Amino acid sequence: MAIATWTGFQAASQLTIAPLQTIGRLTSIVVVLIGWTVLGEGLTTYQWVGGIILLVAALLAIWAPSKANTASLHHIRAPGVLFACISAVALGISLASEKAALGHMQIGGVFLVGWTTQALAMVLLAFKDANRRTLKQFGGRELYWSTAMGLTNGLTGVFYVYAIVHSDNISLITAILSVVLPLTVFGAYLLLKEREHHKLMWLSLVLCCIGLALSSL
Numbered sequence: 001m002a003i004a005t006w007t008g009f010q011a012a013s014q015l016t017i018a019p020l021q022t023i024g025r026l027t028s029i030v031v032v033l034i035g036w037t038v039l040g041e042g043l044t045t046y047q048w049v050g051g052i053i054l055l056v057a058a059l060l061a062i063w064a065p066s067k068a069n070t071a072s073l074h075h076i077r078a079p080g081v082l083f084a085c086i087s088a089v090a091l092g093i094s095l096a097s098e099k100a101a102l103g104h105m106q107i108g109g110v111f112l113v114g115w116t117t118q119a120l121a122m123v124l125l126a127f128k129d130a131n132r133r134t135l136k137q138f139g140g141r142e143l144y145w146s147t148a149m150g151l152t153n154g155l156t157g158v159f160y161v162y163a164i165v166h167s168d169n170i171s172l173i174t175a176i177l178s179v180v181l182p183l184t185v186f187g188a189y190l191l192l193k194e195r196e197h198h199k200l201m202w203l204s205l206v207l208c209c210i211g212l213a214l215s216s217l
Contacts, residue, residue: 001090034096053207057205182205
């Protein structure tokens with residue numbers, strides 16, 4: 001998970017949001033493949049169709065706020081793509097590993113061992129970039145937003161693990177999580193007044209509802 005996070009930040013610094021999020025959809029594919037081949041999990045026909053529709057809706061949501069012109073191709077660099085791919089694959093492997101660990105230990109054990117290991121690994125990776133200049137730049141504002149991001153990510157992780165335990169199907173949960181992207185674009189439409197390519201956005205939301213309905217059958 002620490003490797004996925006670190007390479008994800010590296011990719012974010014080199015790619016625009018649309019290609020970054022598009023490549024990030026590899027995580028869902030990796031999780032489904034591992035769940036199918038290693039964990040012995042399967043999806044029903046409805047869940048497969050619903051998951052694919054959700055994936056399409058997520059891709060539309062990624063491109064809805066972008067201008068989607070040929071100029072955006074100039075922002076795609078090979079190192080950024082490589083970091084994004086590594087991040088997506090590493091995240092998929094870590095999520096599947098977490099699901100496997102839940103079959104042998106309680107939730108508290110996963111949080112205590114897994115998340116503590118993740119925190120220590122992130123500290124070790126952070127030491128590489130720690131110097132006087134970077135420490136001076138890290139002030140109260142950065143501490144505030146970093147803390148807020150950490151708390152929200154932690155809360156998201158708790159709900160994610162809870163959902164996996166009660167559904168016992170990481171492939172399905174990961175597919176349903178694609179709903180985040182259409183909802184994010186919808187929130188930007190309402191709150192941030194981002195109205196570019198709103199037809200794509202509404203199409204994404206409609207497909208999202210259809211995919212969720214099929215996945216729940």
